[in-house]
Amino acid sequence: MRFAFAPYLLHFKEPGGTSRGVMTEKPTFLVKIFDEQDPEHFGIGEAAVFPGLSPEANGNYVWKLTELLANVAIGKHTDLSRHSSIQFGLEQALLDYSNGCRGIYYPSTFTEGKSEIVINGLVWMGDFDKMIERIDEKVRAGFRCIKLKIGAIDWAREVEMIEYIRRRFSPSELTIRVDANGGFSMDNAIPRLKRLADLGVHSIEQPIPPGNIQLMAFLCTISPVPIALDEELIGKGTSGERMAILDSIRPAYIILKPALCGGFSGAEDWIDLAQKRGIGWWVTSALESNVGLNAIAQWTAFIGAKGPQGLGTGGVFSDNFVTPIRLESERLSFDPAAGFDYAQFADLKWHL
Structure with a gap:
């Protein structure tokens, strides 16, 4: 071979x-x-x-x-x-x-076109008006769970943006997840977490930068908003390293990005370790092309992931590949009749 x-x-x-x-x-x-x-x-x-x-x-x-x-x-x-x-x-x-x-990659009812994956609607950072516009687009498209990237624009404006959502939709009508990508600091994390809780936010991914183990563990203990680890999982290549992080921090959730947390085998190890500790999880793509997204979606369906997954990044690129993955509203599906066109890879510069 x-x-x-x-x-x-x-x-x-x-x-x-x-x-x-x-x-x-x-x-x-x-x-x-x-x-x-x-x-x-x-x-x-x-x-x-x-x-x-x-x-x-x-x-x-x-x-x-x-x-x-x-x-x-x-x-x-x-x-x-x-x-x-x-x-x-x-x-x-x-x-x-x-x-x-x-x-x-993972044959299942999903690849037979008989089941679907519910995903969250991702709203990228931008200026206030642009983010409000994107939120409205996601809601009109039928998403019942949205994920907001926060931590870059003015905090007061980010709060105003979430307040705007909550004036229109209660937590039972629309789930809000936020991802700070480590954008909070030791000085502002606690008051910001409290404010997010007041606004009925479901969870926050990586509020502070990875590597601050003691502070993250402290925040997980006192935060009124459940904390999910994301970047904190990167680079932990052995079960021992993964157990150490989970046991030290004890997060409410972990975010599984197979490209960053050990491939599918590594992600399954994370799941096993998390479930033994009562830690929840969901799957998120990491800006793969549709080739990787297709594989992640199949694996996500195969392992029976529950709740909205973070697999809505396939449409963000202008020059993506074509796969049988289809997105309609908040539901990701696989069209078995579409086939998979391998000819689209013929003109790439292959290195043997």
């Missing part, structure tokens, strides 16, 4: 704002596995590296990707625990190949 990879640059339809800054493009790498005797049939995956978040996203990434794929191809024992995005891409390519090169 042979592996190959191809770089690809995704472009946002509109700039995507978080507390870490504004993104206009997102690099990624596609990975394929094939038999040299039949190179037209291949399994496809996405090594969805995330600059600024993936620890392996450095100047050596292409070299490391080349080395690790070569090692796997010859059957050499290869430790991928510190290369989550590569693990993620390899798992997809192998699963697709083993399932007949059909864009099917």
Whole structure:
């Protein structure tokens, strides 16, 4: 068997704002596995590296990707625990190949078109008027759970924005999740968490930057808004490291992004450890192309995830790939009649 990879640059339809800054493009790498005797049939995956978040996203990434794929191809024992995005891409390519090169990673009622996944509506950061406009769009589209990126514009304006929502919809009518991406500080986190609780916010992801273990544990103990760990999970490549974080912080929830938390196998380990500790979880994409999103959606359905999932990022890019994944209102589905067009990858610059 042979592996190959191809770089690809995704472009946002509109700039995507978080507390870490504004993104206009997102690099990624596609990975394929094939038999040299039949190179037209291949399994496809996405090594969805995330600059600024993936620890392996450095100047050596292409070299490391080349080395690790070569090692796997010859059957050499290869430790991928510190290369989550590569693990993620390899798992997809192998699963697709083993399932007949059909864009099917986890066969289930979802891939048969018989079930759907409920997702939250993601509202990116922007100026006040733009965010209000985006919120209204999500509500009109039928979303009953929205996720707001906060922590970048003026806090008073962010509160005003949530108040605007609550004047129209009660917590029982519309669930609000917020994601601070580590944008709060030790000085302002507690009063801000209290204000969010007053506004009926369901949960907050990563209120303070990762690595502040004692402060995060303290906040999880006293916060009136349930706290979910997100970036805190990145780089924890072993079960021991994962147990240490969960036992030290004791969050209400964890956010699973397979490209950043050890691929599908790593994410399943996180789930097992969390459930043993009474910690909730849901799945979120990490700005993958539709190749990675297709695989994540199938896995999410396969493992039986409950409640709204964070898988609504497929429409943010202007030059995405085409897959059988469909989004209508708050429901993500798979169209088995659509098939999977492997020809769309033919003109990429593949490196063997």
